[in-house]
Amino acid sequence: MKKDLNIVWLKRDLRLQDHLPMQIAQKQEIPFIILYIYEPTLMEGPDVDIRHLRFIHHSIKEMNRYLENEGGSVHECYGEVEEVIDHIKEKHNISNIFSYEEHGTMRTWERDKRVKSYFMSNRITWKECSNPGVQRGIQDRDGWDRRWFKEMNKSIIDNQITNVGSIEISPKTSLPKEFKEALEEYPQGMQPAGTSYALSYLSSFMEERGKDFNKYISKPLHSRKSCSRLSPYLAWGNISSRQVYQKVRNHPNYQNHKRAFNSFLNRLKWRSHFIQKFEVECEYxxxxxxxxxxxxxxxxxxxxxxxxxxxxxxxxxxxxxxxxxxxxxxxxxxxxxxxxxxxxxxxxxxxxxxxxxxxxxxxxxxxxxxxxxxxxxxxxxxxxxxxxxxxxxxxxxxxxxxxxxxxxxxxxxxxxxxxxxxxxxxxxxxxxxxxxxxxxxxxxxxxxxxxxxxxxxxxxxxxxxxxxxxxxxxxxxxxxxxxxxx
Ligand SMILES: Cc1cc2nc3c(=O)[nH]c(=O)nc-3n(C[C@H](O)[C@H](O)[C@H](O)COP(=O)(O)OP(=O)(O)OC[C@H]3O[C@@H](n4cnc5c(N)ncnc54)[C@H](O)[C@@H]3O)c2cc1C
Structure with missing residues (x-):
């Protein structure tokens, strides 16, 4: 008899903490696995570079170092979503898939529409959680600022991940050898991937680098140190905006360099503002x-x-x-x-x-x-x-x-x-x-x-x-x- 299984499907949210889909999965009685899917049709897109895929892979490797203590791991698969799920279905009865909404391009939007109907016809419930600070389906910005602050001030989700499971991935959807080898190489000159790096960049920004934020923001050389450099970590979700917001507001140095850190927080809000625009009109x-x-x-x-x-x-x-x-x-x-x-x-x-x-x-x-x-x-x-x-x-x-x-x-x-x-x-x-x-x-x-x-x-x-x-x-x-x- 096939056993019931839930899935947490990761996209641009490669972290374990302040992660709502993970929290929901953890609370269910059914065991869950965590999945990342390298989707060929998306990877062929004109906007994708191997550097992005490497960042993803190395972020996952770091998550796995933590998860292996709990006997689980993030499963990395290669294939279209339907193919990957079809193979998992051969041995498991998938009940729910939990993920965040993706505020991506027309290609990811089309994929989401496609898999939504696939999930429905396979009687799989797909629960998409909204990302703090960005709302799906709004027609104007009335009340948007207020809601953004409310979201940023909510408690950080403290996930105690204990019942994450592990399954055997079909060789048909495991990472091709050459692809895996290409992912392993990480370019020297680029910021290292993963939540622990996100946290350490954030700490050094608050403790030392950030005081000169406004002074050097336009300088191509000095800004490399004085800007937060959190952008890749936020973009791939190694850290959430809310984690960043609260860490900055609660840090003792915030009061010492309030102008600099408030400028930074404004930008964090611009981030959501721009993503919100794109969520409404991704034809941009x-x-x-x-x-x-x-x-x-x-x-x-x-x-x-x-x-x-x-x-x-x-x-x-x-x-x-x-x-x-x-x-x-x-x-x-x-x-x-x-x-x-x-x-x-x-x-x-x-x-x-x-x-x-x-x-x-x-x-x-x-x-x-x-x-x-x-x-x-x-x-x-x-x-x-x-x-x-x-x-x-x-x-x-x-x-x-x-x-x-x-x-x-x-x-x-x-x-x-x-x-x-x-x-x-x-x-x-x-x-x-x-x-x-x-x-x-x-x-x-x-x-x-x-x-x-x-x-x-x-x-x-x-x-x-x-x-x-x-x-x-x-x-x-x-x-x-x-x-x-x-
Ligand atoms: C043409 C163009 C393309 C850009 N493409 C991207 C992109 O793909 N990804 C990206 O994260 N940023 C992009 N930016 C915005 C900005 O340049 C980067 O966010 C910033 O340089 C990242 O460095 P940092 O993390 O040290 O930023 P900080 O100045 O320390 O700011 C903190 C965070 O706030 C957000 N942020 C900062 N500036 C802006 C801004 N002007 N608009 C919206 N959000 C902002 C980012 O998430 C950033 O990580 C683009 C800007 C331009 C002009």
Whole structure:
């Protein structure tokens, strides 16, 4: 006779504590297993990189180190959800599946709809819990702020996981050998995965690093230390927003550096705000938030796009950021904004051609933040001030000595700081003197940035008077803006 079994299905919630589906499963009489499924159709998506999958795998490995004391583990399977469940069903009678709602792309939404009907036809109950701070099915933001604070202040769920079970996974859905080997390698330059790292980054941020949060937030080099660097842990759910919120508010250092930590907490709230936008309209991945910008013509040079991706535009800070994010998976907010602004404004390339590239580079890729932010910086919302970042000024202001640039563009190691922001100003003789040949060792700038910015400004600001842009702006403000009095 088949035995009853419940399943906790993990997605972007790779932790054991403050985990509602796990708590619900623990309280049932039926034993449960914990499952993570590597789904081929999702992994083929344009936004997925092996770095994300490695982060997932190593987060699970860490969970397993804890779970093995309890005689259980997270089962990692490979296949479409229906295939994996079908194989488990051969030997078990699955009663319930518990998971969090996923605020993902159209691809995960379609998968959710597909598996929902599969679960129903197989008489499996699927209970999806809402993520604290994000609500499914709301039509406007009335009361949203109040509910966010309420959620953040609720008690942390303290899971004592004792009855997690273990089953034999069918070889048909276990991880293929090569895939497993690829997951094992973890890139040196990237933040290590797992809850214990999330907690230790949070502690060092509260104890030491965070006091300079506001001072260095825009600096490509210093922000690597003074920002929390919690983004990958939040994105993959090694830690919950609520755990972070409460740890910050209750830490003795909060009172000592209140301005810095309140700025940080604001950002934690922005996180939910952006994910909420995307939850309501996940089409933001593929179409302009403001439909009026669909008619804006771009030149979409493939050569420019490639040079941007490779970090070979001839603009040192732009190239250093792109090379840095490729190796480390992280750059700060302002540099992300500058990369997008440079692509869409100076190079006149449609945001859609660059957005997946950066999604794959960011270890903290979170669809709900990524696409709305990308479009804000590309100027296609119609409701935000259009910001155009001058790549030379950003460089002079935020990396005046060129330390960050030299880290990532070794070709510049012997160039004095006066030329680091505009190497094209070096004469042939100076190039010889400093051991670099522009056009050979490092590219000439691919555009005249001042001319390109002027053209972009005329184009994008001119388009704001388009009647569709105006109509859409009103719709967006109504749907996504918080009424602060509520
Ligand atoms: C084009 C573009 C794409 C982005 N894509 C992502 C992404 O895929 N994933 C991601 O987590 N962040 C993204 N961001 C937002 C931001 O750059 C990162 O959250 C931040 O740099 C992460 O570093 P941190 O954890 O040290 O942040 P901190 O400054 O310490 O902030 C703490 C947390 O607040 C949230 N947060 C911070 N800034 C923002 C913001 N501007 N909007 C929304 N939430 C914020 C993040 O969860 C972050 O981990 C993007 C920004 C831009 C301009």
């Amino acid at each position: 991945e593929t179409r302009c938030i403001n439909r009026g910008y669909e008619s804006l013509q771009r030149s979409n040079s493939e050569i420019f796009l490639e040079k941007w991706k490779q970090g070979k535009t001839g603009f040192p800070l732009v190239d250093a950021c792109m090379r840095c994010v490729k190796e480390t998976g992280w750059i700060n907010f302002r540099m992300r904004a500058m990369l997008v602004s440079f692509l869409c404004h100076h190079l006149d390339v449609d945001w859609r051609l660059g957005t997946y590239h950066l999604a794959r580079q960011f270890l903290d890729y979170e669809p709900g933040i990524h696409y709305p932010q990308f479009q804000m910086q590309a100027g296609t919302t119609g409701t935000n001030t259009i910001r155009m970042y001058n790549p030379v000024k950003q460089s002079q202001d935020h990396d005046p000595e060129g330390i960050f640039i030299r880290n990532w563009i070794p070709e510049f190691s012997s160039i004095p700081s006066e030329f680091i922001h505009m190497p094209w100003e070096m004469s042939k003789m100076e190039q010889q003197l400093y051991g670099i040949a522009l056009g050979k060792d490092y590219p000439h700038p691919i555009v005249d940035h001042q001319e390109a910015a002027a053209l972009a400004r005329d184009k994008i600001w001119g388009h704001r008077s388009d009647p569709v842009v105006k109509k859409e702006s009103k719709r967006i403000l109504k749907m996504h803006t918080r009424n602060k009095s509520m």
